[in-house]
Amino acid sequence: MALGKYDPQAVERKWQRIWQESGCFEVEVDPSRPKYYVLEMFPYPSGKIHMGHVRNYSIGDVVARFKSMQGFNVLHPMGWDAFGLPAENAAIKHGVHPAAWTYQNIAEMREQLQRLGYSYDWRREIASCRPEYYKWEQKFFLKFLEKGLAYRKHSPQNWCPDCNTVLANEQVEDGKCWRCDSEVEQKDMEQWFLRITDYADELLADLDSLEGGWPERVLTMQRNWIGRSYGAELTFQVKDMDHTIPVFTTRPDTLFGATFMSVAAEHPLVDILTADAPDKAEVDAFVANIRNMDRIKRGADDLEKEGVFTGKYCVNPVTGALMPIYVANFVLMGYGTGAVMAVPAHDQRDFEFARKYELPLKVVINPADLHARGEVLAEADLTAAYADPGILVNSGDFDGMDNESAKKAIVEHLDKSGLGTMAVNYRLRDWNVSRQRFWGAPIPVIYCDACGVVPVPEDQLPILLPVDAQVRSDGKSPLPTMDSFVNCVCPACGKPARRETDTFDTFFESSWYYLRYCDPRNEDAPFSQEATGYWMNVDQYIGGIEHAILHLLYSRFFTKALRDTGFVQASEPFANLLTQGMVLKDGGKMSKSKGNVVDPNSMIERYGADATRLFILFASPPIKELEWSDQGIEGAFRFLSRLWRLVEELEDRLHAVRPTSHAAPKSDAARQLRFKEHDTVRRVTRDIENEFQFNTAIAAVMELVNEMYALKDELADTEPKALASAIATAVTLLSPVAPHLCEELWQTMGHAETLATQSWPTFDESALVKDEVTLVVQVNGKVRGKFEAPNNAPAAEVETIALGLENVAKFIEGSTVRKVIVIPNKLVNIVAN
Numbered sequence: 001m002a003l004g005k006y007d008p009q010a011v012e013r014k015w016q017r018i019w020q021e022s023g024c025f026e027v028e029v030d031p032s033r034p035k036y037y038v039l040e041m042f043p044y045p046s047g048k049i050h051m052g053h054v055r056n057y058s059i060g061d062v063v064a065r066f067k068s069m070q071g072f073n074v075l076h077p078m079g080w081d082a083f084g085l086p087a088e089n090a091a092i093k094h095g096v097h098p099a100a101w102t103y104q105n106i107a108e109m110r111e112q113l114q115r116l117g118y119s120y121d122w123r124r125e126i127a128s129c130r131p132e133y134y135k136w137e138q139k140f141f142l143k144f145l146e147k148g149l150a151y152r153k154h155s156p157q158n159w160c161p162d163c164n165t166v167l168a169n170e171q172v173e174d175g176k177c178w179r180c181d182s183e184v185e186q187k188d189m190e191q192w193f194l195r196i197t198d199y200a201d202e203l204l205a206d207l208d209s210l211e212g213g214w215p216e217r218v219l220t221m222q223r224n225w226i227g228r229s230y231g232a233e234l235t236f237q238v239k240d241m242d243h244t245i246p247v248f249t250t251r252p253d254t255l256f257g258a259t260f261m262s263v264a265a266e267h268p269l270v271d272i273l274t275a276d277a278p279d280k281a282e283v284d285a286f287v288a289n290i291r292n293m294d295r296i297k298r299g300a301d302d303l304e305k306e307g308v309f310t311g312k313y314c315v316n317p318v319t320g321a322l323m324p325i326y327v328a329n330f331v332l333m334g335y336g337t338g339a340v341m342a343v344p345a346h347d348q349r350d351f352e353f354a355r356k357y358e359l360p361l362k363v364v365i366n367p368a369d370l371h372a373r374g375e376v377l378a379e380a381d382l383t384a385a386y387a388d389p390g391i392l393v394n395s396g397d398f399d400g401m402d403n404e405s406a407k408k409a410i411v412e413h414l415d416k417s418g419l420g421t422m423a424v425n426y427r428l429r430d431w432n433v434s435r436q437r438f439w440g441a442p443i444p445v446i447y448c449d450a451c452g453v454v455p456v457p458e459d460q461l462p463i464l465l466p467v468d469a470q471v472r473s474d475g476k477s478p479l480p481t482m483d484s485f486v487n488c489v490c491p492a493c494g495k496p497a498r499r500e501t502d503t504f505d506t507f508f509e510s511s512w513y514y515l516r517y518c519d520p521r522n523e524d525a526p527f528s529q530e531a532t533g534y535w536m537n538v539d540q541y542i543g544g545i546e547h548a549i550l551h552l553l554y555s556r557f558f559t560k561a562l563r564d565t566g567f568v569q570a571s572e573p574f575a576n577l578l579t580q581g582m583v584l585k586d587g588g589k590m591s592k593s594k595g596n597v598v599d600p601n602s603m604i605e606r607y608g609a610d611a612t613r614l615f616i617l618f619a620s621p622p623i624k625e626l627e628w629s630d631q632g633i634e635g636a637f638r639f640l641s642r643l644w645r646l647v648e649e650l651e652d653r654l655h656a657v658r659p660t661s662h663a664a665p666k667s668d669a670a671r672q673l674r675f676k677e678h679d680t681v682r683r684v685t686r687d688i689e690n691e692f693q694f695n696t697a698i699a700a701v702m703e704l705v706n707e708m709y710a711l712k713d714e715l716a717d718t719e720p721k722a723l724a725s726a727i728a729t730a731v732t733l734l735s736p737v738a739p740h741l742c743e744e745l746w747q748t749m750g751h752a753e754t755l756a757t758q759s760w761p762t763f764d765e766s767a768l769v770k771d772e773v774t775l776v777v778q779v780n781g782k783v784r785g786k787f788e789a790p791n792n793a794p795a796a797e798v799e800t801i802a803l804g805l806e807n808v809a810k811f812i813e814g815s816t817v818r819k820v821i822v823i824p825n826k827l828v829n830i831v832a833n
Helices: 008-022 051-069 085-093 098-115 131-147 196-210 216-226 252-257 280-291 348-357 368-372 403-417 529-535 550-564 600-607 609-618 630-653 668-689 694-715 720-734 739-748 795-804 806-812
Strands: 035-040 073-075 150-160 165-167 185-194 229-238 244-249 260-263 307-315 322-328 339-342 420-425 445-448 452-455 487-489 496-499 540-543 577-579 583-585 772-779 782-790 817-823 827-832
Touching: 008 098, 008 609, 008 739, 035 051, 035 529, 051 073, 051 540, 051 583, 051 600, 051 609, 051 668, 085 098, 098 600, 131 150, 131 452, 131 550, 165 185, 196 216, 196 550, 216 550, 216 577, 229 252, 229 403, 244 252, 244 260, 244 339, 252 403, 260 307, 260 348, 280 307, 280 322, 307 348, 322 339, 322 348, 339 348, 403 420, 600 609, 600 630, 609 630, 609 694, 609 739, 630 694, 630 720, 630 739, 668 694, 668 720, 694 720, 720 739, 772 795, 772 806, 782 795, 782 806, 795 806, 795 817, 795 827, 806 827
Parallel strands: 035 073, 035 540, 260 322, 540 577, 772 827
Antiparallel strands: 150 165, 150 185, 229 244, 229 307, 229 420, 260 339, 307 322, 445 452, 445 496, 487 496, 772 782, 817 827
């Protein structure tokens, strides 16, 4: 049957139906086969896929198909990050219930992804908003609570007034909500937390095991966010009061230069210290204002430093000097102890503060060059803090020591004197998982006046989210006003009690979904040890750099916490990570507000899924940004049409041969094509395995197609098997990128089995040995000619041919040839003068 004109829509519908009916991509645990788990970050169901989705999922699909053809048992699932702020806010905006909005969008997006022909095992599809999913994370929480990893406390929180919920520190970006860009406020609330800080050391140490598998940029971002620092913890006695101020410092070498104390507005001693302040009203107003400031802004380097004097002093433990105590806007309770010993001569923030409030400076670290000349840096000469290394001065018994050595010596002195100890501190804070929103998994605890906080018994899980709730337009949760949800019976004493109305943070769901994919229909457990023992870790994870801290850090913590509560054996979720670049148009990120969005559906309808996939993979390496080009996708379609026409033209002369199967070429043309065929297999395999360079792999296949066009007239009648072998190779190599077209061409060649189930081609080293090679001739470093010579020809023979070239002879005429350097099969360099 003749191929006819290339109709991508008809071809793609045909093969998508065949794949689905045959269960081509369905896999099970099979210990007899090596496994490979490839996963793209699952989307929240917005209802529309965009080109960023297409790029992400196309990358993953090529990897999945490639590894499957290499003989791996490939797990490649898809699901929906369906709970949380994004879905709820979108539903409210469109005036529909979040459940209706979410499930409708899931159906639409599933159809769009299936239209692109991705090799997902759709039996494993999950949606985080389904009770059969969130039932298990409620169980996880109860286990965390039992182990002490979950706890409740009252503290200042990041509050988004537009989203009407608290945000974790990681969800505040430049002082604004990560979802709606509203200015974040501070609000005192009682919330549920997970002790991610208990895993700070392990989270940091295990990053070393991910070296080479994760981008260095992401590893650096995680290390910085965890923020481990070494130093000393010491206490400063408050003068005339029975109180001390504990301080953590990474610079114990500057302790002798501390001249005042800065404390956070939230510090528990502030109200005591300011109780009888001379300007009490002014102090209280300042403290209240700072407490309501965004913590991210307070920690910014460019923040104008401001403070207020408490009226109290503390004592420097090594000098005995009195240090005025200030409440300062740049000190946070979230880091260290919420108090900072201020050393203005050697810290820029303290320097700016001291200059503003006319506080004293004391130099205790002298530049080495001044010290060598017997000079000391003068406080009056400072225009900025001196923060570089140097030699200690004005530091008692430690004078003359270099400051790095002095750090250890001073800490040892503090320890012996009972004034301080060596300490480690972290920037990382515990994860706030409470959200005051409706569209999330209910937190499974009950509040009883008699018993306090009572965990919901496991046999009562899941605590169902009441989908009949009337969602409010202002985003506030309706759960606190729903008596049918709130009112319950205490499982401990049987008395009336109240159910928790906060729901889990959306990142709770996305922190373990990769584990559920291993065993998604298990009704007795979140997943079996057998399934996770076989499939985990994820061998290749793919997603955007924007998740480098939030999602990836939480997922790493969750895996370790689930390991320690007996659910899994793995310690890290993702062995390898690829962060793909953004898709741009007209030089900027695609967005509706800019009017530069390209609709994938329209591209598929016009050019087909294969051309869309081909362009998105060919236009740029996956880790780089991709500039959308209408001409580019048209070019992708033309190439696929060209390959189609080649098979159509030769259809009656082709045979159902395997890739690289033509082993006995008779003519120079056949030998030339065989070399190109095997070289293409070598290049494509290398490029896909080497950082997924799909663009160069596709370019290699294009070159092979060009070679076949150049030689087809010469070989069609004399050696058609040479062409059939090369076409089989081209179609097989291209199939992970453009699977529908390649399946159709494979079938046209007479193959009964599905191409997706075939083995990846291999190349023969002997086929890459040429009878003749092209050598370049240089005269005094400049190219003056080229010639063909037998492969590995003797150097003397090559030299004779080179010197005899007409153009070379012209450039050495009248000169003496001093040296001829022959690089076998590559170059002849002639030195003459």
